[in-house]
Amino acid sequence: MGDILVRGGTVVTAEGRRRADVLCSGERIAAVGEGLPRPAGAEAIDAGGCFVLPGGVDPHTHLQLPTMGTVVADDFLSGTAAAAAGGTTTILDFAGPDRGEAPLEALARWQGWATRAAVDYGLHMTVSWWGERFAREMEPLVRERGVTSFKFFTAYKGRMMLPDEDLIAGFARCRELGALPQVHAENGDLIEYLQRKLVAEGVTGPRGHPLSRPPALESEATLRCITIAEVVDVPLYVVHVSAGDAAQAIARARRRGQRVVGETLPNFLFIDASVYDGPDFDFAAGHVMSPPYRPREHQAVLWQALTEGGLSTTGTDHCCFTREQKRAGQDDFLRIPNGCGGVEQRMEALWHLGVSSGRITPERFVALTSTNAARAFHLWPRKGSLQVGADADLAVLDPERTRVLSARTQHQRTDFSVWEGLEVRGAVVHTLARGRHVWKDGDLRAEPGAGQFLARQPFGPVYQGVLG
Numbered sequence: 001m002g003d004i005l006v007r008g009g010t011v012v013t014a015e016g017r018r019r020a021d022v023l024c025s026g027e028r029i030a031a032v033g034e035g036l037p038r039p040a041g042a043e044a045i046d047a048g049g050c051f052v053l054p055g056g057v058d059p060h061t062h063l064q065l066p067t068m069g070t071v072v073a074d075d076f077l078s079g080t081a082a083a084a085a086g087g088t089t090t091i092l093d094f095a096g097p098d099r100g101e102a103p104l105e106a107l108a109r110w111q112g113w114a115t116r117a118a119v120d121y122g123l124h125m126t127v128s129w130w131g132e133r134f135a136r137e138m139e140p141l142v143r144e145r146g147v148t149s150f151k152f153f154t155a156y157k158g159r160m161m162l163p164d165e166d167l168i169a170g171f172a173r174c175r176e177l178g179a180l181p182q183v184h185a186e187n188g189d190l191i192e193y194l195q196r197k198l199v200a201e202g203v204t205g206p207r208g209h210p211l212s213r214p215p216a217l218e219s220e221a222t223l224r225c226i227t228i229a230e231v232v233d234v235p236l237y238v239v240h241v242s243a244g245d246a247a248q249a250i251a252r253a254r255r256r257g258q259r260v261v262g263e264t265l266p267n268f269l270f271i272d273a274s275v276y277d278g279p280d281f282d283f284a285a286g287h288v289m290s291p292p293y294r295p296r297e298h299q300a301v302l303w304q305a306l307t308e309g310g311l312s313t314t315g316t317d318h319c320c321f322t323r324e325q326k327r328a329g330q331d332d333f334l335r336i337p338n339g340c341g342g343v344e345q346r347m348e349a350l351w352h353l354g355v356s357s358g359r360i361t362p363e364r365f366v367a368l369t370s371t372n373a374a375r376a377f378h379l380w381p382r383k384g385s386l387q388v389g390a391d392a393d394l395a396v397l398d399p400e401r402t403r404v405l406s407a408r409t410q411h412q413r414t415d416f417s418v419w420e421g422l423e424v425r426g427a428v429v430h431t432l433a434r435g436r437h438v439w440k441d442g443d444l445r446a447e448p449g450a451g452q453f454l455a456r457q458p459f460g461p462v463y464q465g466v467l468g
Helices: 077-087 103-116 132-144 165-177 186-202 215-232 244-255 281-286 299-307 323-327 346-356 360-378
Strands: 004-012 017-025 029-034 041-048 051-054 057-058 088-095 120-126 151-152 180-184 236-238 258-266 394-406 423-431 436-440
Touching: 004 360, 004 394, 004 423, 017 051, 051 057, 051 360, 057 346, 057 360, 077 088, 077 103, 077 423, 077 436, 088 103, 088 360, 088 394, 088 423, 103 120, 103 132, 132 165, 151 165, 165 180, 165 215, 165 394, 180 215, 215 236, 244 258, 244 299, 258 299, 258 360, 281 323, 299 360, 346 360, 346 394, 346 423
Parallel strands: 004 041, 004 051, 057 088, 088 120, 120 151, 151 180, 180 236, 236 258
Antiparallel strands: 004 017, 017 029, 051 394, 394 423, 423 436
């Protein structure tokens, strides 16, 4: 692998920005400074007028996931290739055991699928059931296999939802092992109650989805999990925060010193619940995800939390389906596969909505799209930084370039986009993934199997590295 010199750009990290060149040698960053000489034979990338950013770290994707009688549209190759086209060079996906299946068996299956990944990846483990064997196998997962984060569910009753007693036991086991618990926070009992009520009332279309999962159910479950984590004395990572009250609960916990990391999605900052109202089934069903899109007033609260530090990371919950797959629920909203795409659009959409609009600085953008996730999941400074010795993961973004987001031009394997028709100002023109030039201004050069598995170390007794 040859050298690459990225020159003439403004290098941005979470701490600041400066005009500098970046020399990548092999898989690592070799030098950062002004006027760096070009080594013989090195490729040169002209970043004049552009920002040079750490490659994005998407902490929340679902690739090749079997769910609801189908399999998501993107496998590990197509999903990671799409990520590279959008400036993301690291993903963290979820290995999901079937109920009763050994977690180590599930991990082996996911790692087999992921051998075709085009960018680096790590894995969380979904706690889809709880028992003595699961608790026992967490130790080799953490200490030998590099899986140091576990996702618990308070939703999906009868499938993945765990009662509070199991959440307490699971959180305590994470604390023993130096692992980070994550939570999908919605009240599953009340969701089931509302689903039954709506169906009995004859509500069968996509509108039933948000009606059965109102914001209060997310806020209640978020506060409950924050309380459990506080009593157990373990940090907590709350995924895909969509409700304003949930974001405020996380912000309050952080102000009093609790280690809670809140993640939101760019989608929730722009798209609102009106998408479920129209007569077009494909359009409404295309937006069905859990938690659902919220009334517009929640967006201002989420933006405030992002700018003030109440929310710390952005992911995508990338879990996309085709229109035909979504039509499985044409007569019953409970059968619509839950999930939307976004791994390709996250960086450009957030830059447009946040930086180009003046809501956040480029430095805060870097924190929200790479650095904070890398810190929270024990990947920093290898990922999410532009330090000498870090992996040569870079995104070159032209702040004046515009692009219209559309399913017709995306690299994700779906014929639907929640961003359809949005013209963004600020586009990724180059992506380097561990020193490989994988995206060159429209030319996608993703290579199957070029991505590496990121085995992570357990956290120390005081969870150093977890974002406080």
